[in-house]
Amino acid sequence: MTFELTIDGAGETTATFIDIVDPSTGAVTARAPCAGAAELDRAVAAARRAFPAWRETPPDERRRLVGGLGDILAAHAEELVALDILEGGKPHAVAAPVLDLAVQWVKALATLEIPVRVLDDNPDRRVEVHHEPLGVVGAIAPWNFPVFLSVWKLASALIAGCTVVLKPSPLAPLAVLRMGSLIRDQFPKGVVNVLSGDDALGPLMTAHEGFDKISFTGSTATGRKVMESAAPTLKRLTLELGGNDAALVFPDVSLDAVAPALFWSAMGNSGQVCIATKRIYVHDDIYDDFIRAMRLQIDATTMGPGGQPGAMLGPIQNAPQFQRLQSLLADCRANAYKLHQGTAPDGNGYFIPATLVENPPHDSRIVREEQFGPILPIVRFSTEDEAIALANDSPMGLTATVWTQDMARARRVAQRLQSGNVWINEASALSPFVPFGGRKQSGVGVENALDGILEYTAVKAITVRTA
Incomplete structure (x- = not known):
């Protein structure tokens, strides 16, 4: 053509x-x-x-x-x-x-x-x-x-x-x-x-x-x-x-429902979405169970070329972004962060395996930078105030999500998050009838x-x- x-x-x-x-x-x-x-x-x-x-x-x-x-x-x-x-x-x-x-x-x-x-x-x-x-x-x-x-x-x-x-x-x-x-x-x-x-x-x-x-x-x-x-x-x-979009997960959630929703909010289109979940903060009480649930999601996900039947995740779209993600992974390995990775095709395509980074420090590159790819840091928190402070400690403020069955807490937290859009118990809920824009940078x-x-x-x- x-x-x-x-x-x-x-x-x-x-x-x-x-x-x-x-x-x-x-x-x-x-x-x-x-x-x-x-x-x-x-x-x-x-x-x-x-x-x-x-x-x-x-x-x-x-x-x-x-x-x-x-x-x-x-x-x-x-x-x-x-x-x-x-x-x-x-x-x-x-x-x-x-x-x-x-x-x-x-x-x-x-x-x-x-x-x-x-x-x-x-x-x-x-x-x-x-x-x-x-x-x-x-x-x-x-x-x-x-x-x-x-x-x-x-x-x-x-x-x-x-x-x-x-x-x-x-x-x-x-x-x-x-x-x-x-x-x-x-x-x-x-x-x-x-x-x-x-x-x-x-x-x-x-x-x-x-x-x-x-x-x-x-x-x-x-x-x-x-x-x-x-x-x-x-x-x-x-x-x-850009957005370095935070998800806050409180201990009263159903992991069977929340883990798949958050996995795809982060990994959909191999993470190449401005409103993708870029960092997840999980309460101490359920952190280990949440990690296990997210590992199962990765293990059940197929990555392959766009034309491959059954492929759920595709490649990174371009070489510069592929190289940047490789640099982020190399930094994680150099700092001995605990990783859990899926599989990716071999060859000349720009494939980055879906990756969980378990509890990296707040000042790490993978937490501070917008990765725009299938590499997801999952960080512990202890209190509501701590979670809000961690989420807001970013120069970006595009979207955020809050996951809890306590609607009073959900609304209270949403009001304090410095983001243009906040979704409660769902993610990426865009609508042509709802204004969309970011705060800060x-x-x-x-x-x-x-x-x-x-x-x-x-x-x-x-x-x-x-x-």
Whole structure:
């Protein structure tokens, strides 16, 4: 299959390309166009030309067209899932449900209307608050869930009345490029543009004067660079960044229920999820039993290439992340931390076995750093206050979970955790109708729900003196 950029409603290719590696084998299996400054300038110009008419398109029509995007994704689900398996290494049991979620997300967001708030209405004066689209948005998506996290940005920006230049990660651009080609006729020319490129394209976007807003999902380190690059033009920003997400497990839980739920909250997609459980704090009274239950989960889990029938965990998506995880494992071994590991395929693929790290110190790398892979530290605690202090002692604050049958304690602990989202007795419970965003160095702004759509608008207060 030939993959194209989408600029001003048409397909384009480039003189240079980027190689796409299958992480299950380490082999190059495809290539994608490598857009540079010239292609970016033309895409931004197209989005700028399209903006006035799109802004004036009735909101109901914009929402109808966005809902139709969901229909297109559903109609081409098999093809998009196959691309996600190829470039992401995901097992089919992961890739297919995530594509279904993307369809549900688009259709759900398309039901949300932007209200006009009336703050005052009396015989002398009426005060209204309107939300107007910001303009042209640069949307930068990550490599772990390319289509799903792209449509978070795309749907909200389009509903708000903005036009978009969407850039997938150079490590996983194929499914997003294909989505761009599939939806060219769904929107007016220039409203949606899709560019792939190497590591130089992102900085060109964040510094480009033609963008009114940048919406970025990725690491905290890159988020800092995005903010710095956007500062000269004071672009509006949404940054959904890293998380070192803590789970607190109290002694009154049912281990039969909690261990599988926490195992998959940590290991799903081989841990390559921003909201994955990255560190678990378990009360002393049940620590040993919890470890035994988690070991059983690892021993029952099959890791293999995305196309392998029955595979539950796949490879790490890219070589740099694979090497970073190897470094974390080497540090654990050098410090003689107790490990329990599953099995991983031999060969040239980027496979890291599912690994438990038993009670490492609080200042260890595996506890302090976001691993973004299937290596999970499990740490003891004695008191509620200790657990909260350990969970909060991090520069990140994306999500957290609390596991207990005592609802008074659950609510009390949740209120004290410094995270943008806290889930009680469940994990990763995202919804298109619930705002999602991080605290501290886990991000700026929110995505999803009406709050996320409003991130693509500017507030205008109109006061009419009627007397």
